[in-house]
Amino acid sequence: MRTHFRCESNNDNFIKEVKGSAVVVGASLSGLMTGIALSRAGLDVTILERAGSKPRSGAVLQVDSGEIDRTQTAKFLRKLASGGISSAEAWSSIQLRLRTAAETDPRITLRYDTRVQTIKQDSDSAWAVTDKGEIFHGDILIGADGHRSIVRRLVAPHKPNATFAGYLIWVAIVGEKDIPEKHRPSLNAPKFTMPDGIGDFLLGSIIAGADGSTALGDRRLGWAWYDNTQNDLLRRLGCVEGDVVQYSLHAQDIPEQTLIELAEKASDRWAQPWLDAILHSIQSRNLLGTPIAEYVPDNLVKGRIAIVGDAAHLPTPLTASGFNASLQDASTLAECIEKGIKGSAATEALLEYESLRLKNARQIVQSGQSFSRSFGR
Ligand SMILES: Cc1cc2nc3c(=O)[nH]c(=O)nc-3n(C[C@H](O)[C@H](O)[C@H](O)COP(=O)(O)OP(=O)(O)OC[C@H]3O[C@@H](n4cnc5c(N)ncnc54)[C@H](O)[C@@H]3O)c2cc1C
Structure with missing residues (x-):
């Protein structure tokens, strides 16, 4: 049965057909932006985060890349993350805004203290198994689990680790x-x-x-x-x-x-x-x-599973591009699943995401590597 849903979160009223479901591993900046983008595109989203719900701290990030955002979702995410005014923001302020938006979005379930241990997929769905044995299924599964991503191990078993x-x-x-x-x-x-x-x-x-x-x-x-x-x-x-x-x-x-x-x-x-x-x-x-650490990806997708954010591409912070690339991953993914993700459409949508993002993902990391090679020991 097809359902319709009126989403009134984030003061951004829209009606969308529920097109399927996604599991997102990781609720830091990339996972939250991906969850919000996929919800806007019509998916029911479950975000799983191993850390507790206590606020965390981090660095100052540049949230304004100077790039013109191509999609409504990219514009929306940037405004949300930056508070509409700042070009630089504390990680904790960005995270709080995204988290509040995700928590008030009725299509998103956000689970803290939930450590994913195993990722699996078959021809119908993908799923995450936690250390407590809970299983979360989705039509697609997205790894936003950072530099030591376990989802990357499945997507790119030939190159699972970022390098110091x-x-x-x-x-x-x-x-x-x-x-x-x-x-x-x-x-x-x-x-x-x-x-x-x-x-x-x-x-x-x-x-x-x-x-x-x-x-x-x-x-x-x-x-x-x-x-x-x-x-x-x-x-x-x-x-x-x-x-x-x-x-x-x-x-x-x-x-x-x-x-x-x-x-x-x-x-x-x-x-x-x-x-x-x-x-x-x-x-x-x-x-x-x-x-x-740095990671230049060879691929971003395997079947119904994809990686975004630092799991997908890890540049030196000197490039000031990790946040922006994560935002573009989220909005591109949302664009690619617009046509639906039921049956084989899921793998087609994710392959389109990979074809749109891989070149840029490789370039942003490579752009910082000459610095790292001369500065690193
Ligand atoms: C010092 C510093 C400065 C930076 N400055 C800039 C800047 O100026 N501009 C810019 O664009 N970018 C900058 N970046 C990069 C930017 O912070 C990241 O690219 C961006 O925040 C995206 O991170 P992420 O969400 O992909 O990964 P992370 O923040 O690493 O999040 C991964 C999440 O996944 C969770 N997780 C991991 N494994 C599991 C599991 N098994 N189960 C459940 N949850 C799991 C983790 O707990 C974490 O919450 C900087 C980074 C650093 C370190």
Whole structure:
């Protein structure tokens, strides 16, 4: 039986026929955008996320690629993610907006604390099995499960892993109020800055406060310090094994001596306001060390299963393109399933998605590789 559905989520009223169902693995930026895009295109969507529902933090991201969005869905997602105004945003602010949209969309079921262990498919459907033995079926299954994707292992068994690029990025976001008034940037200071250090460099950005205020004292300073001297530490702590990044270095696991050395290096390298922002992050242990990995895809699809976001293409953050590429994946996928996904139409739709996205996905990663080859160790 065919059903019709009136969707009133996101103040974006539309009536669409329910065309089928999708399971999305991962509810970070890419998974949420994909879920929202597929719901708009007429699918019932279940998003499965291994993490709990507690808010998480991350880096500052550029949400405005300068590219003209081709589809209504791409425009919609960009407006939603950016809040309609910002060109740079805190990961947590973007995630909160997308998450609120997904949670209020009656066609989306969002499950936290749900770790997918196995992915399977046959000629009729694809499904995910969790570590608790629950099974979630869909006409299609989309892997938005990041740099260590298990869905990628099925889609590209010949090339399952992203490769460590030989450096990490320390990232944090600091409230302007947490640094001395005399060092706070003026209202017309550049929003982005990229000073060279001694063999390494920093990306500093000034973004609105969590409440959206851009008044002096209310803003936040995001910093990302590219550092190629911590590889032994990363291997010793198990963050990198062989060529594969296992996990990020969380503040509580950073050795005291590393923090002392980092503070000394920062004092030698960086000018204000970034020096105070970094020292505050170190003193309050509010920073994350992210080992950088890269992945150039050979394919994005196998049967009823596809990969999007960092699972599909993992460029160095220096390209500032991962978020934008994830948004284009989501909107392209939605466009491709418009004609329906019942029976063999599912595999045809996903192959069309691959043909539209693969070249760009490869290019964005390759564009950052010459930097990684010269900077990484
Ligand atoms: C320091 C840094 C700075 C960046 N700056 C920029 C920038 O300026 N501009 C830009 O465009 N991009 C930037 N990026 C990249 C951007 O953040 C990502 O490309 C984008 O957020 C998409 O990530 P994702 O959702 O695909 O993956 P992730 O954020 O890795 O999400 C994967 C999700 O899947 C979940 N998951 C994994 N395995 C399972 C499982 N088995 N079962 C269930 N759930 C699972 C994880 O818990 C996670 O929530 C930056 C990245 C970093 C690290």
